[in-house]
Amino acid sequence: MKPILVVDDDPQMRDALREAIQRLGYEATVAENGQDALGKMAGTPFAMIITDMKMPRMDGLTFLKEVRRRVGNLPVLVITGYGTVENAVETMKEGATDYLMKPFSFDKLNGKISSIMEASAADREIITGNPKMVRLLQITRDVAAGDTTVLIYGESGTGKELIARYIHSQSLRKSKPFVAVNCAAIPEHLMESELFGHEKGSFTGATDKKPGKFELANDGTILLDEIGEMPMGLQAKLLRVLQEREIDRIGGKHTIPINTRVLATTNRDLRKEATEGNFREDLYYRLSVFPLHVPPLRERPEDISPLSEYFVRKFSALLNKEVKGLTGDALNFLLRNQWRGNIRELENALHRAVLLSRGKLIDISDFMLDEPPPELKTGISPDNSNRGIKEMERDLIMKTLRDVNGNKTKAAKILGVNVRTIRNKLSEYGKNFPDEQ
Numbered sequence: 001m002k003p004i005l006v007v008d009d010d011p012q013m014r015d016a017l018r019e020a021i022q023r024l025g026y027e028a029t030v031a032e033n034g035q036d037a038l039g040k041m042a043g044t045p046f047a048m049i050i051t052d053m054k055m056p057r058m059d060g061l062t063f064l065k066e067v068r069r070r071v072g073n074l075p076v077l078v079i080t081g082y083g084t085v086e087n088a089v090e091t092m093k094e095g096a097t098d099y100l101m102k103p104f105s106f107d108k109l110n111g112k113i114s115s116i117m118e119a120s121a122a123d124r125e126i127i128t129g130n131p132k133m134v135r136l137l138q139i140t141r142d143v144a145a146g147d148t149t150v151l152i153y154g155e156s157g158t159g160k161e162l163i164a165r166y167i168h169s170q171s172l173r174k175s176k177p178f179v180a181v182n183c184a185a186i187p188e189h190l191m192e193s194e195l196f197g198h199e200k201g202s203f204t205g206a207t208d209k210k211p212g213k214f215e216l217a218n219d220g221t222i223l224l225d226e227i228g229e230m231p232m233g234l235q236a237k238l239l240r241v242l243q244e245r246e247i248d249r250i251g252g253k254h255t256i257p258i259n260t261r262v263l264a265t266t267n268r269d270l271r272k273e274a275t276e277g278n279f280r281e282d283l284y285y286r287l288s289v290f291p292l293h294v295p296p297l298r299e300r301p302e303d304i305s306p307l308s309e310y311f312v313r314k315f316s317a318l319l320n321k322e323v324k325g326l327t328g329d330a331l332n333f334l335l336r337n338q339w340r341g342n343i344r345e346l347e348n349a350l351h352r353a354v355l356l357s358r359g360k361l362i363d364i365s366d367f368m369l370d371e372p373p374p375e376l377k378t379g380i381s382p383d384n385s386n387r388g389i390k391e392m393e394r395d396l397i398m399k400t401l402r403d404v405n406g407n408k409t410k411a412a413k414i415l416g417v418n419v420r421t422i423r424n425k426l427s428e429y430g431k432n433f434p435d436e437q
């Protein structure tokens with residue numbers, strides 16, 4: 001994996017950043033200022049850059065511009081000192097991927113690094129061996145080149161956001177911001193301000209003026225994630241933005257012209273929602289100028305094996321493990337599973353398996369769970385994505401028990417767990433097999 005380049009004139013900060021990066025399982029290279037960094041970039045490809053803003057010789061903003069001139073889509077995380085929001089916005093305009101304002105906690109830093117590295121995985125790898133997906137990626141590259149609005153639809157966890165990021169990375173806007181807005185996560189009363197911004201004092205709590213995501217994404221791409229969740233009132237406003245290519249900040253006196261490409265995702269059947277009156281029909285037609293359907297994992301069984309190998313490598317590196325692959329049994333087990341949560345569910349299952357694994361290969365028992373300690377639970381995945389794993393576990397236990405005629409000791413041995421675990425699970429399921437003699 002390519003190293004992360006850290007640019008900071010403060011040696012203490014440099015060391016701290018380097019350590020944080022290494023603890024996350026990535027390599028770090030350090031530079032003292034922009035000039036030094038550009039020199040290092042000439043010789044080595046980097047996965048991302050973390051740069052301070054105030055530095056001697058070449059300041060962060062000049063450096064950022066120079067990076068953008070040279071490499072379009074290299075992610076850059078900017079650290080701004082004691083700055084104003086304005087400052088941070090300026091760096092976003094120059095193509096920073098994200099910013100972190102001093103002082104910051106290491107948790108926050110880790111979060112930013114991880115999500116940027118994860119997101120930029122989109123540039124590197126969309127894994128597939130499925131003909132339908134290969135075709136989809138071809139079409140995606142073709143449509144990326146233009147400025148068309150694209151509606152990406154498909155079940156939860158199929159890779160819609162990945163495709164959206166891929167479109168941006170393959171477009172002429174790739175060196176400009178990519179800004180994602182999750183319409184399902186923002187409370188209705190804040191969404192308008194989030195999208196279009198507001199002026200100071202325009203409503204209670206608007207203590208400062210704030211640009212909206214459309215403005216932040218100017219010259220770049222905005223992703224309206226889960227657009228089916230957008231409230232009706234706002235749909236009308238969005239439609240106007242798409243038609244007029246200008247926005248109104250809340251409380252603003254003038255409209256602001258914008259040049260932002262719009263991508264949207266949904267896991268709903270928007271056409272149906274539109275005919276049933278739950279989604280504006282005119283907006284639906286505006287958005288689906290170019291619809292792309294991402295098929296569920298069960299329709300592309302060829303992908304399970306390469307994706308699994310990829311996730312094992314990814315988490316092995318991330319968690320600093322020695323795991324190199326999967327046993328045949330483990331792979332067969334994955335191939336037989338339903339994956340209703342699609343690739344996200346597969347990814348979570350493998351994340352967990354790599355975490356639990358002690359050997360060089362993931363085995364079937366690594367998918368078996370004793371109740372994990374709470375700190376592991378939160379680190380891995382939200383409870384709802386664990387549901388799939390739970391079902392998988394239950395199927396595995398029940399099947400194994402049937403194979404050994406209900407002998408819990410034998411089943412426990414096959415699964416590599418304590419017999420007590422099997423008993424506990426059975427009572428949790430409300431099932432019983434008589435205790436063997």
Ligand SMILES: Nc1ncnc2c1ncn2[C@@H]1O[C@H](COP(=O)(O)OP(=O)(O)OP(=O)(O)O)[C@@H](O)[C@H]1O
Nearest residue numbers: 125126127155156157158159160161162343344347
């Ligand atoms: N073809 C692929 N190759 C590698 N990783 C993939 C692929 N497809 C999806 N992923 C990974 O699976 C996870 C889920 O993908 P993504 O977030 O794009 O799905 P989504 O359709 O937006 O899901 P949701 O509906 O839950 O928001 C991400 O971590 C993504 O990187």
Ligand SMILES: [Mg+2]
Nearest residue numbers: 160161225265
């Ligand atoms: Mg998504």
